Amino acid sequence: MSDHETSTTVCYRHPDREATLRCSRCDRPICTDDMIEAPVGYQCPECARGGQPVRGLRDLLVRPLVSQTLVGVIAVVYLVSMAAPLTRQFGLVPALAGVEPWRLVTSAFLHVGLIHIGFNALLLWRLGEMLEPVLGHLRFGALYLAGLAGGALGIVGLGWLTAYTPLAEVPLLGWVFATSPVGVTVGASGAVFGLMGAAMAGMRARGVDPWRTDVGSLVLLNLVITFVLPGISVGGHLGGLLGGFLAGKVLFVEASRARAAAVRTIVAAIAVLLVSMLLF
Known part of the structure; x- marks a missing residue:
């Protein structure tokens, strides 16, 4: 061997x-x-x-820097407002949108109470982690502006209808949709609803039924809260949801078309803000 x-x-x-x-x-x-x-x-x-x-x-992966920065700004503004109330000067008053247009934007960074800011900041953070790595910084920023603009138009639009049509006198519809033209609205809810709307648009673009996902459940829950609890801005939430959904249909495109889609969305959002200014 x-x-x-x-x-x-x-x-x-x-x-x-x-x-x-x-x-x-x-x-x-x-x-x-x-x-x-x-x-x-x-x-x-x-x-x-x-x-x-x-x-x-x-x-x-793209870090969600824009959404995290927005949360930080909202937190800082809330701390400042605790020392010097800012709601009266910077909250959204529909009748003043034309003469003090900055309210259309600044109102989205103001909050009343820890529950209010905590809920919006948490949703913004989580939805930002979901959407910004997919869209990138520019498209996500354009999306946030679109949701903000849609929410502002929803608030001012319902305020205009309440002032110049018999909306407030219609049973049930008046109770749900009537918005005081001189009432003050604050909060990032419109923009956050815009993120939810865009998430649903993105899922539909990929052949996924959003109502069978956690995002659909989140939207449904927030819509129930919108219509059931008093003091909630129905126009801001519905306007933001619709604005975000339409923006999402534009923004969920190939990377080669991303910049053009973001520019179109920003231009459309600015146009919506201009319409909100001119209503009154």
Whole structure:
């Protein structure tokens, strides 16, 4: 019976060590200490230095910086408003939208009470984590503006209908939709509803029924709250939801068309804000 010798491949950089695999770029044998993870397989130190930097999946994702910044701004404004009330000067009053147009935007950063700001900030944070990595910073910012503009138009529009039509006198409809032209509305709810609307549009674009998902349940729950609880801005919520849904249908496009879609959405949102200014 003869003996058989087993040949062992050694690392080209450390001849005293056994090689466990070969470099995916130069095919030279390397030991575990010289293994450097590459986009495909492992490379030796020399090849890794001359190759492209290795990026993990986490590095390729877009961080939701816009949504996180918005949450931070809302929190800071809330803290400032605790010392110096800002609602009367910066809240949305439908009858003043034409002469003090900044209220259309500033009102979306004001909140009354911890529950109010906590609920909106939480939804903005979670929906931002869902949408911004998909849309990117520019499109997400355009989407947020679209939801904000839609909510503002919903509030001012219902205020106009209440002032100039018999809406307030119609049974049930008046109770649900009538909005005081001189009442003050604050909160990011319109913009947040816009994010929910856009999420539904994105799902529909991918052939998913949004009403069978958590997003659909979230929208349904918030609509129930909108119509059941007193003091909720029906116009702001419905306007934001519709504005976000329409914006989502424009924004969920291929990356090559992303910038053009964002520009169109921003222009449309500004036009909606102008209409809100001119109603009164």
